[in-house]
Amino acid sequence: MRMNISVPDSLAEQVRARDLPISAICQKALLDAVERERAKEGLMSDIAAVVERLRGTVDDKDRESRKSDRDMRGEGHADGIAWAKDYATAAELQHMAFYDPARRDGPPLRSLFPFMSDKKNEKVTHIPPIRLKEPYWEGFVAGAGEVWAVVADQLR
Structure with missing residues (x-):
């Protein structure tokens, strides 16, 4: 052919x-x-x-690691709002709303421990570093910042 x-x-x-x-x-x-x-x-x-x-071979840990950036950002955002509303002190919330990893003069974020412990239903003794390039923490800081924007004027 x-x-x-x-x-x-x-x-x-x-x-x-x-x-x-x-x-x-x-x-x-x-x-x-x-x-x-x-x-x-x-x-x-x-x-x-x-x-x-x-x-059948995929466990919950594998599924968690495959969450999309959008899902992780959304989860972080919801957690940031929940933490701000129910756990944060005013100083912690203000610090988180303007979070800058280079600044070392902010208050210790002690309220993250009970928040994360309640979220995981287990005692948390270590909070991973807050890295704004990670979708979860980007969302968390944004969510906390939204709460700060609403309450800041009322705290002065």
Whole structure:
């Protein structure tokens, strides 16, 4: 069977200049492509069974680690609001609303310990560093900042 293919002029010139066997090269490339597709089809025929088996191996920790940045930001935002409303002192809330990791002069955020302990239903003795580049903490600081914006004038 005869087939026609089109290639850019510059490629055709390079192939001719090197006297490459066009037909053999194209046949090999097409055969490789067909084999890849055939292998993919073979894999995909029982993919539903593979997915079902793999779902059984995913634990809650794995699911947690795959949360999207948007989900983590949203969770942090809700937690920041809850912490601000129910746990934070005025000084902690103000510090969190304008959080700057370079500033070391803010109050210790002691109320984060009972907040995180209640959230996890276990005593928390270590709060991970607040890194604003992490979606959870970005959302947390934003949520706390929203509460501060509402109450700040009423505290003066």
